[in-house]
Amino acid sequence: MASRREIERMIGERRIAINGAVIETPATLIESLHGVTVDGKPVKAPAPARLFRFHKPAGLLTTERDPKGRPTIYDRLPKDLPRVMPVGRLDLNTEGLLLLTTDGELKRQLELPATGVPRTYRARAYGAVTQAQLEELIEGITIDGVRYGSIDANMERRTGANVWIELTLTEGKNREVRRVLEHLGLTVSRLIRTKYGPFELADLPAGAVDEVRQHDLVVFRKTLKSAPPRHGEGDQPKAGGGGPRQKPRGAVPPPPSPQARRRSSSPSRGGFKR
Missing domain, CATH: 3.30.2350.10 (Pseudouridine synthase)
Structure with missing residues (x-):
């Protein structure tokens, strides 16, 4: 629907609800999008x-x-x-x-x-x-x-x-x-x-x-x-x-080690490496 900051603004404007109850604070945890609406319209799954x-x-x-x-x-x-x-x-x-x-x-x-x-x-x-x-x-x-x-x-x-x-x-x-x-x-x-x-x-x-x-x-x-879980x-x-x-x-290789990356090359015109 929007970025985090925009969602916070929408909550402040009382535009977001769960099962008809307006959300009062961004510190609201939800387990699913079931019943979540914005301006009365259901929010679709991502x-x-x-x-x-x-x-x-x-x-x-x-x-x-x-x-x-x-x-x-x-x-x-x-x-x-x-x-x-x-x-x-x-x-x-x-x-x-x-x-x-x-x-x-x-x-x-x-x-x-x-x-x-x-x-x-x-x-x-x-x-x-x-x-x-x-x-x-x-x-x-x-x-x-x-x-x-x-x-x-x-x-x-x-x-x-x-x-x-x-x-x-x-x-x-x-x-x-x-x-x-x-x-x-x-x-x-x-x-x-x-x-x-x-x-x-x-x-x-x-x-x-x-x-x-x-x-x-x-x-x-x-x-x-794995990224640490959100709190x-x-x-x-x-x-x-x-x-x-x-x-x-194609297949994406893991990033090379710093030692393997050391090399010398000259930039092409405009400063970009081709």
Whole structure:
């Protein structure tokens, strides 16, 4: 029906009921959708989860609405897309792969550090750094009292005063990549997420969306570690999402070890690896 926050607003507006009794608080646990209505209409059972890939351009906020009126991803998404929720966030100036899903539980599984889904980024930064400094990030780092977990970072190439660095992490704290690189004395001028789990940005054009095949999504979900159960949450978000095109199709292998991932490659024109 809507996102968790929107459902909370609907409850405040007394639009949701169970067997005719208006729900008074979001802290309401239900065992099934039987008897649940919104504006007097029965709520249908959730459809199978869907996942989409979206190549988010820089300059869009990963939110549904912005009080300041700035453009959001929903201004750019196709109008015929089902209701979708973003998996994690990319900040205003970060571009690249943003997964979108119709299923709140899948969103949660993909986002939680406990499930260990790796995210890969490519950063163009200004300044001096060595491969040895980047390799120390594999042990994690604490910055201003905030602990960042293991990051597999590799220098790809240097062009003058700029360097391209590939980083893979599993936590995804707010602005994690930028803060870690800034701590090393670098200034990030471009940040691109190229991969989320087995789903790759590949050659998906900026602003484009495509859907992950249902078979690939089912195979991937079987590889996920179990997420800890929710405690006292009664929301049931239902939003649509997507995923990769050709590359992720077929069996999805587990993420490689940091050692196996170390390699050196040069970015193609535009900064994307083909």
